[in-house]
Amino acid sequence: MQSIVQKTNKKGPAAGGGSNGNMLANLVKNNVRQYSMIISLIFIMLLFQILTDGLLLKPLNITNLILQNSYILVLAIGMVLVIITGHIDLSVGSIAAFVGAISAILMVNYEVPTFVAIVLSLAAGALIGAWQGFWIAYVKIPAFIVTLAGMLIFRGLTMIVLEGKSIAPFPDSFQKMSTGFIPDFGGASGIHITTLLVGILLSILIVAGDIKNRQNQLKHNLETSSQGVFLAKLAAIVIVLNLFTYALAMYEGIPNILVILAVLIVVYRFFTNRMKTGRHVYAIGGNEKAALLSGVKTKWVTFWVFVNMGVLSALSGLLFAARLNAATPKAGNLFELDAIAACFIGGASAYGGIGTVPGAIIGGLVMGIMNNGMSLLGLGIDWQQGIKGLVLLAAVAFDIYNKNKAA
Template structure:
């Protein structure tokens, strides 16, 4: 999928005559797709478990509406309002997770009901009207940038330094990983291929940070996204609960018989999805600078598509957080590139639907081939 993303980006870079990868447009790509990427992180866990969540767009809209009422109408401090909003998202996730995990109602039905319920509640609490504007401190969640501590020149020096630091960390981790594999006599790539990979990734990291540095630097939302990806990747790959999620998605009955508390893990996954849906709603409200009844429309479909395009299996048990992020970026680059080319929303929706169908068909083909 990294290769596919690179090829799609190169294609649209050529078709848009260099507009796609300009510093301003790359920053806009990050800002425009941030709330979908946050949803995709939670959605991929739900999909790995073998479930689906159709309510995340409505939950995002509902929590965004609550934040608008608390911050704008009642002048509540931003930090406190954000905590309350995330807690409400967690409670909604627990409510839906209870019906799925303990009452055994299919997640499709539960979350379809949730989609209708919370969309209706959003219109009810907002009385069909938008609430605006948010204070600057709240808007910075989505549209703010990390300040440059080294000065205010034309180049954001802190971003360059961060790129160099991440390059060093990447080299150390890759060398350490290769050394561990050699110690256990695992097969590794040739030294030439290994060095080539290091050079390519270091160049990619520093080119990316340099492009950001020529505009405003690193967006605040990119820091939030990076932290989420690191934390959730670690949880899914290195912790017991992450292993349990994959085990349940692979074979629920076998996981239960082996002692895994399948109901508890499923409930926690939906609580997590509720919190991330709430965060997505806050990010979208901050970017729009308004809480609106139409927020979150079709967010769930974009998040689901990102997961499947990123390699998650429609049968459960397979998928990664990184893959979901790459899938979301594929969708984002396609949307942005087609918009620059002037393609209408009708063609954009048709092409996105075709890409999703092909991604799932490819997954089923590989599964049948392996069996």
């Protein structure tokens, strides 16, 4: 619903030749949470870059940031849909651990082929999501209670199937899903040519896509930024993207997990922005009764949101197990809190109906950079947890402040 409102705003004075300042002010006002999180992310990066004497943005550490936070970002993509519908899921960490245990039993104990084991593990996640979605959508038990029960059930099942022990090692083909890199076809030493070419290609696609979208907006008299602001935005995106790919190219190149994340972001952004079911998710979170009266199948949509969350929890568990090269009873501990925090920090509303996939990714990056930066500075886990808690509280307070101000 949020995206519909934004797209139906008519072309204002700034778009028709008014000042760039007015247009910029309108853009910031209409997207205050999104822009504030981007600014916060940049500020946090620069702060820790200075405090760590440049260690934060070293190529090796940038790659480590991606590998360390990939499973949380996958969970955040699914969690933001759950939060948009007005629900919460406390079971994702336990589901990730349970599915990781299942995959280990299949691949290590029974030597099931990697691809078959991955498919079966994702199917198990879908069944778990369907189980929880049924109680939430059709029996109308609050999601908090259902997923709290799921958190306890699947944590217990993880300990039972693993018998309190770790199972390792996984096949090399499975480990590469989380720790492997795209091969370099350039053949040059010292720098990953393929990664640089990918950055250039993505820049061309982004520029071409944004130009096409701007032309469509102007054609239909929709509000858009002035040409100067538009060009500045494109230049910033291209520069940041190519600096990022250059940093990756200076180490091992693009991690496989980054490709998986990129595909998920594109697919789910398209789903939430362009597909009818995605708009129904926002409608349910905005006002479930009104959505039902408008013809939205609220129970069906809610059910499939939790099925989707189960699948992404399973994928997160597979990625974590592949990176750890073991399935352990303690895997997935507090994953749910990090995923929820990423969504709220990234702009999702505690009241439902508001949130975006890119916002959840930005929120996850804020959390990940803070964790990494504080670890580089030598801060203990006690300080890290306390600071993360304050950041989450501030993000939700900011959301409530904006909501009250709008009212």
